[in-house]
Amino acid sequence: MxxxxxxxxxxxxxxxxxxxxxxxxxxxxxxxxxxxxxxxxxxxxxxxxxxxxxxxxxxxxxxxxxxxxxxxxxxxxxxxxxxxxxxxxxxxxxxxxxxxxxxxxxxxxxxxxxxxxxxxxxxxxxxxxxxxxxxxxxxxxxxxxxxxxxxxxxxxxxTVHGVGDHGFTAVLTQIARERGVSGYVGDGSGRWPAxxxxxxxxxxxxxxxxxxxxxxxxxxxxEGVPSREIAEAIGRAVGVPAVSVDPADAADHFGWLSRFWGMDAVASSAITRERLGWEPVGPTLVEDIAAGAYDHAARG
Structure with a gap:
């Protein structure tokens, strides 16, 4: 085609x-x-x-x-x-x-x-x-x-993650570097699919x-990686502590990303896998962060 x-x-x-x-x-x-x-x-x-x-x-x-x-x-x-x-x-x-x-x-x-x-x-x-x-x-x-x-x-x-990504996870990493803390909203229970x-x-x-x-x-x-786990992984990569950010302060701390960060958005791909014969084989989000995929954002 x-x-x-x-x-x-x-x-x-x-x-x-x-x-x-x-x-x-x-x-x-x-x-x-x-x-x-x-x-x-x-x-x-x-x-x-x-x-x-x-x-x-x-x-x-x-x-x-x-x-x-x-x-x-x-x-x-x-x-x-x-x-x-x-x-x-x-x-x-x-x-x-x-x-x-x-x-x-x-x-x-x-x-x-x-x-x-x-x-x-x-x-x-x-x-x-x-x-x-x-x-x-x-x-x-x-x-x-x-x-x-x-x-x-x-x-x-x-988050569609990997080496060279400049999306949401990279922005969170940059914010952590600039703020000196890796933040998650509230108790960090909001989840992102990855x-x-x-x-x-x-x-x-x-x-x-x-x-x-x-x-x-x-x-x-x-299906859903808790935002606290993501923030902790970013904190380890940047070398800063992971901390809770009050929801009332999220807009000031995260800027435009606050409208997405902390939301709970869990999703399945079971039908996709069965219908299309697809099976993901790449690293997980936390594995990618730990392996240095976001070093470009962590080091500035």
Whole structure:
């Protein structure tokens, strides 16, 4: 298949493209800058120039593809509503282009369910409508299954970890270095699902080939790692103590990350493993932290 990938040069995308190519697919990656274009080419993919704001470029990329893997997102937490609008417009563009064709649209989403309840692939996203987080794009895409699109939600763990990660765990590590303590919120019982980035990339490639229309895929190796354990592992890596941060002080201590850090978001991947034949083999989050995966953030 010819697969068009947005975010191909990003963290998850750069670990997905090699698995798609290894599976025999012809991969075209969106390149929004000269640097990202070079990275896409280095992965062995063809470059399609454009960005998330360039809807005609997105439409053109989808037009010649058998499958679209939409991994890009504007991670602007100062204007998260605006980022959601951009996301929704991109997904609407893909749906309009793919409608009635039976072609695939796989898009990145997150795992946010009810605290204390393990989220499964059968649970629908809590976010819907244009004003919801990420523009309610998951629901919009999955509804397109009724319009002849093989739409699939790729729900990624809160932390997709590994060497070179600059996501949430790296930010927590940087905050620990700057603050002199590694903080967790309250009693640290809030849990994050986790997956190694190469396991996530391999799963996306499997989903391109096997995931049915209207389904959700959970990139989850560990269902829920307590935030206190994560903070303690970061503290050992940075060389600072792990401490509790009062929920009332979380925004001051963690900044924008406070809206995610400390939440309880447990998720299963049992259906994904059975349906797609996927089994994660990478290190755990705590093992990755201990092995130095976040030294770049710990040492500054």
């Amino acid at each position: 010819r697969v068009f990938v947005t975010g191909a040069s990003g963290w998850i995308g750069s670990h997905t493209v090699p698995h798609l190519i290894a599976a025999g697919h012809d991969v075209v990656g969106l390149g929004y800058s000269d640097d990202s274009a070079r990275r896409v080419e280095a992965l062995g993919a063809t470059v399609h120039r454009g960005g998330l704001d360039d809807l005609e470029s997105l439409r053109a990329g989808a037009k010649g593809a058998d499958a679209v893997v939409h991994l890009a997102f504007k991670h602007d937490f100062d204007d998260y509503v605006g980022a959601g609008r951009v996301e929704r417009a991109a997904v609407e563009t893909f749906v309009d282009e793919l409608a009635g064709s039976g072609r695939a649209l796989l898009l990145a989403s997150g795992l946010v369910g009810t605290p204390g309840v393990t989220m499964t692939e059968n649970d629908r996203s809590l976010f819907s409508g244009p004003d919801a987080p990420r523009g309610g794009s998951e629901g919009l895409a999955l509804e397109a299954a009724d319009r002849g699109v093989r739409s699939v939600a790729l729900r990624f763990s809160a 997956v190694h980035v190469d396991d996530a990339g391999r799963l996306v490639a499997l989903a391109v080939d096997k995931a049915p229309a209207g389904s959700a895929v959970h990139a989850v190796a560990e």
